[in-house]
Amino acid sequence: MRFRPxxxxxxxxTRLLPRLAAKFFRAGDASVEDDLHSEEVHDFRIRAKRxxxxxxxxxxxxxxxxxxxxxxxxGLQAALGDLNDCHSTRVLLQHLLHTGNPPTRNQKLLxxxxxxxxxxxEKYRAYWHExxxxxxxxxxxxxxxxxxxxxxxxxxxxxxxxxxxx
Amino acid sequence: xxxxxxxxxxxxxxxxxxxxxLLRDMAFSISQTLEKPDENNVHDxxxxxxxxxxxxxxxxxxLPPRQARKVQRRLQVLQDxxxxxxxxxxxxxxxxxxxxxxxxxxxxxKKVAAALAAERRRGxxxxxxxxxxxxxxxxxxxxxxxxxxx
Numbered sequence: 001m002r003f004r005p006x007x008x009x010x011x012x013x014t015r016l017l018p019r020l021a022a023k024f025f026r027a028g029d030a031s032v033e034d035d036l037h038s039e040e041v042h043d044f045r046i047r048a049k050r051x052x053x054x055x056x057x058x059x060x061x062x063x064x065x066x067x068x069x070x071x072x073x074x075g076l077q078a079a080l081g082d083l084n085d086c087h088s089t090r091v092l093l094q095h096l097l098h099t100g101n102p103p104t105r106n107q108k109l110l111x112x113x114x115x116x117x118x119x120x121x122e123k124y125r126a127y128w129h130e131x132x133x134x135x136x137x138x139x140x141x142x143x144x145x146x147x148x149x150x151x152x153x154x155x156x157x158x159x160x161x162x163x164x165x166x
Numbered sequence: 167x168x169x170x171x172x173x174x175x176x177x178x179x180x181x182x183x184x185x186x187x188l189l190r191d192m193a194f195s196i197s198q199t200l201e202k203p204d205e206n207n208v209h210d211x212x213x214x215x216x217x218x219x220x221x222x223x224x225x226x227x228x229l230p231p232r233q234a235r236k237v238q239r240r241l242q243v244l245q246d247x248x249x250x251x252x253x254x255x256x257x258x259x260x261x262x263x264x265x266x267x268x269x270x271x272x273x274x275x276k277k278v279a280a281a282l283a284a285e286r287r288r289g290x291x292x293x294x295x296x297x298x299x300x301x302x303x304x305x306x307x308x309x310x311x312x313x314x315x316x
Contacts, residue, residue, distance in 0.1 A: 005228050009180035010173045053220045057184050061173040089260040092253050096281050112269030
């Protein structure tokens, strides 16, 4: 996407984020359809992370309501992160145990990691289905990204607070 | 994290605010990690490094291309070094999870943990050297001049 550098950040955000969100949902749907060791799951983990980074960069352009959506993406990332931690541990141990002095084969440990990876994949799938799959949720999220509520000017907030205090 | 950046600014100024925030946090995190290269500090610095790389890539069209590429290369080297140490920390934590630890004897788990700790120490040496170099050469200051002022 081409940025409009001279235009306000908020305007750029409302053009960029809905497109990224659409891609995020499409990639997520593909990742839960596939099996654990597919490229889709790994690619999606990276995509989800980047999506969250962009949401965070433009967080000041949206209201506090963005935090709830950010939390949902963070939850997803946590599930994918646990899965990746387990996978990278297995890969590292396979390398370390086979090249160690003396070389050993702790098959029980590697087997346990394999089982844990499968469990975590199921957890991730469940999270996706429960939290991010509903069309209503997606529509609301996309609408919010495209048309964030105008944040009231600071003076108005101050006036409202003093009124409430009185 | 970026609350102080004003959303009403034009994107050019806004992205400078984002990059500036990341660079400031990174300078702090580098000194923290040099002082105490424990699991948390290494993790924090790695996260910042990932974020900064991403920001430089995302806002790439708004940055001086040669300078951005240079910074990207330096960050990639740092991220690889951090990744090696982080992988050991993650593995150490994972093998101690009850679901995993129960599969092998305490002695076996201890042996694996010792191998991982040794691997971490090996990974830490080049990382510390790189961090010291970044700090002594005021790399963050130069990156700021290239990316924020550029």
